[in-house]
Amino acid sequence: MIYTITFNPALDYIVRVDDFKLGSVNRTSYEEIYAGGKGINVSIVLNNLGVESKVLGYIAGFTGDEIERKVKEFGCDSDFIKLHNGMSRINVKLKSSEESEINGQGPQVNNESLEELYKKLDFLKEDDILVLAGSIPSTLPKDIYESIMKRLDGRKIKFVVDATGDLLLNVLNYKPFLIKPNHHELAELFNVEIKNEDEIIHYAKKLKEMGARNVLISMAGDGAIFVTETGEVLKSAVPKGKVRNSVGAGDSMVGGFIAGYLKHNKLEEAFKMGVATGSASAFSDGLATKDKVEELLLEII
Structure with a gap:
């Protein structure tokens, strides 16, 4: 079974204003509400690809109820912990x-809920x-990922x-099966400026050396x-297409990689599926969606 954890899920209220003016009343030309959070996104994509998973995390209040409803609406199994405050x-x-984005804070998670x-x-x-x-x-320990991996x-x-x-x-000592920083995050991890693919490969291999x-x-x-875990370096360009929405693309890559790995048990095929x-x-x-993924897979050599 695959489990995803979203510690601080949200309702993502996406609005489009054709000519936004600060300090004025603005009217939307488009609006939509999604259940947001990286783990939730991974589970939704997995479900779209026909792979079961279970969504874990914390929810609270009427917004939490709506997050849970929307997750189930996508066909995902969930086992959220409901906070009382x-x-x-x-x-x-x-x-x-x-x-522009305005992100909320979310509820406080106490020790009792963490133990749950x-x-x-x-x-x-x-x-x-x-x-x-x-x-x-901010209410959770900063080493929460490390603590979970140490426990398991x-x-x-x-x-x-x-x-x-x-x-x-901090989790590299526990030898995670896969990590997925983007190239900006990779540079920040080592406090460097990365200028080309060779440097990306160099620092990616450093992360591998670290665990x-x-x-x-x-x-x-x-x-x-x-x-890969054997040290092989694989590269892929992206298929041709018009970018409509960058939100969730990285999470989708993670979901696609997992789905591809489970289907083929080959890292190369998992990589292609992720891209x-x-x-x-x-x-x-x-x-x-599954149809769109299968269409784009034909373009990846």
């Missing part, structure tokens, strides 16, 4: 001549996949980590680079 956040994503999550994770078994994706709320260490669970900064660096089994670097329109799935989301208004 506060409300799940609403993130406003404004699209106009420039894109640990008890759910204790049921994971050999060959299960656990996806740890995204930032964490030695049980042959495959960890997939899509995080930034110390949140990622990661497989390192997938997404580069938006420039494609992706993958360093196709990330592109499918980028070229769509929503997250990748």
